[in-house]
Amino acid sequence: MENTFIAFLDRYLDIWRNCSLAEMKRVVARDFQAREVTDGLVSDFGFEESITGWEKGFKFIKENEAQWDVSKVSILQLREGEMLAILSATIIINGISLDTANLFFQTFKEDTLGEWKLARSYIEAGIPSENIKSLALK
Known part of the structure; x- marks a missing residue:
């Protein structure tokens, strides 16, 4: 199971980096649930709001000729057919990374x-990049 998940996760990260909204829609479960914390404000959302967020993010990347810098922090099996990937993500514009990044705790299930x-997904947004750089894949 872990090998198939690692292959999937690599494909998922390629979808993210390539800003492929159509493919992202296919990998997000219809009953998806998420919580994002930004500056202490908590926002809960589901599939539709998630896709709208991806659409806006991908549009921003394309319009600003930017790129995603997404890294694996850790991967662990929660249960049979259920994996947790901890990822960090920031944006690079004109070769310069933003000062902040987001830390994603993403649970994937095998259908x-x-x-x-x-x-x-649980997301801590707006974390100083220097705080995330010390995290390493385990």
């Missing part, structure tokens, strides 16, 4: 067809 889907 009945054996395909991995993003089921849940």
Whole structure:
């Protein structure tokens, strides 16, 4: 299971880096649930809001000729058919990284067809990049 998940996760990160909204829609579960914390403000959202967020983020990247800098921090199995990926993400514009990044705790589940889907996400947004750089894949 872990090997198939690692292959999926690499594909997921390529979808993210390539700003492919159509492919992102296919890997986010319809019953997706998320919580994001930005400057102490908590926001809960589901599939539709998530896709709208991806659409805005991808548009920003394309319009500003920027790129995503997404890194794996840690991966662990929660249960059979359920994996947690801890990821950090920031944006690079004109070769310069933003001063802040987001830390994503993303739970992926294997569906009945054996395909991995993003089921849940907890996001800490706006973390100083220097605080995340000390994290390493374990």
